[in-house]
Amino acid sequence: MPIEQSSFAFASSVNVVFFLKLFFILFVIFYTFFAFMLFKQIQLVTKEFYTPVMPFLKFIGIVNFGISLALIFLVMGLF
Amino acid sequence: MMVSLTSLEKGERIILLLRAHPITLIPQAVVTLFFIFIPTIVPSVLSLLDINIFDSFTPRQILLIVIFWYLVIFGFAFLRFVIWYFNIYLLTNERIIDIDFRGILHKETAYAHLNQVQDVNPKIIGFFGTIFHFGNVYIQTAAESPEFEFHAVEKPNEVAHEILSQANKEQAEKPGEIA
Numbered sequence: 001m002p003i004e005q006s007s008f009a010f011a012s013s014v015n016v017v018f019f020l021k022l023f024f025i026l027f028v029i030f031y032t033f034f035a036f037m038l039f040k041q042i043q044l045v046t047k048e049f050y051t052p053v054m055p056f057l058k059f060i061g062i063v064n065f066g067i068s069l070a071l072i073f074l075v076m077g078l079f
Numbered sequence: 080m081m082v083s084l085t086s087l088e089k090g091e092r093i094i095l096l097l098r099a100h101p102i103t104l105i106p107q108a109v110v111t112l113f114f115i116f117i118p119t120i121v122p123s124v125l126s127l128l129d130i131n132i133f134d135s136f137t138p139r140q141i142l143l144i145v146i147f148w149y150l151v152i153f154g155f156a157f158l159r160f161v162i163w164y165f166n167i168y169l170l171t172n173e174r175i176i177d178i179d180f181r182g183i184l185h186k187e188t189a190y191a192h193l194n195q196v197q198d199v200n201p202k203i204i205g206f207f208g209t210i211f212h213f214g215n216v217y218i219q220t221a222a223e224s225p226e227f228e229f230h231a232v233e234k235p236n237e238v239a240h241e242i243l244s245q246a247n248k249e250q251a252e253k254p255g256e257i258a
Contacts, residue, residue: 028147031154037183038158045165045186049178050083057161064157067150074143 024075032072035065086190088173095170095241099163099231100213107159114152118145158183168229170242173249175218177227191222193249199242201235218242 039061046054082096125132133141165180175196179187196218203214208231216229216238232238 024143024147031151034154034183038154038161041165041180041183041186042161045178045180048085048188049165049167050085052081053164057164060157064150064154068154071143071147071150075147 021075025072028068028072028075032065032068035061035068039065084169084176086176087171091171091173093169093171094245095168095238097168097170097229097232097238098166100211100233101163102207102211102213103231104159104163107156111152111156111159114155115149118148166230168227168232170238170245172245175220175227175242177224177229189222189224189227191218191220191224191227193242193246195221196242196246197221199239199246201239203235216242 039058042054042057042061046058082093084093087093122132136144162180162182165178165186167176167178169176169178173193175191175193177187177189179185179189181187198219200217200219201214202217203209203212208214213231213233214235216232216235218227218229219225220227229235229238
């Protein structure tokens with residue numbers, strides 16, 4: 001295989017994987033921030049106003065935040 | 080009613096708790112359903128064009144992308160539900176309270192005493208409003224917020240009637256009396 005061709009293939013594969021990983025990590029970080037803010041808002045509203053559904057919403061909010069945190073590590077490991 | 084509000088005064092009780100009619104969630108539900116089915120539609124459409132996206136990724140990466148896709152859809156649906164659920168309009172025997180939750184970074188609460196209520200206008204507009212009997216109730220007040228809008232609430236005429244009757248009761252009371 002010519003040197004130019006092999007180095008081009010190597011460079012392009014590194015770039016695609018690198019940018020894909022970067023994109024996913026940034027997006028998951030953004031999503032984690034969003035999930036955290038949503039959970040904080042639910043907490044704040046619960047302090048002001050209470051209905052029987054609120055604990056369930058808080059639970060979903062924290063699970064959503066936990067999964068998004070776990071996904072950051074998964075993206076780092078898998079890509 | 081199993082509902083409590085920390086800012087309620089002594090003797091104050093909740094008479095009406097309102098939020099937008101659940102039918103107003105349907106557009107968001109349709110968008111959510113559309114995005115749920117995209118991962119099953121896109122590969123089949125691309126395979127018709129002889130493009131196999133599964134060749135470009137390992138099975139683990141595809142699994143991760145799918146998990147991520149559904150997490151984002153879930154986040155969108157959850158946010159829409161929370162916005163709907165936290166947009167609350169309350170009528171107590173003393174005040175009207177409008178809790179506006181417009182997004183994760185925007186929440187507003189407005190209060191007006193019933194003796195500051197000047198005018199109440201219910202409005203039912205549109206096909207769905209007429210069919211499902213929901214609409215807006217506009218309340219003009221002498222409070223800091225000159226107008227309160229109860230958006231897309233069920234039975235707006237009855238809500239307006241109840242607000243007016245509570246306002247009349249309040250105006251008949253002696254100043255400072257809570258009944």
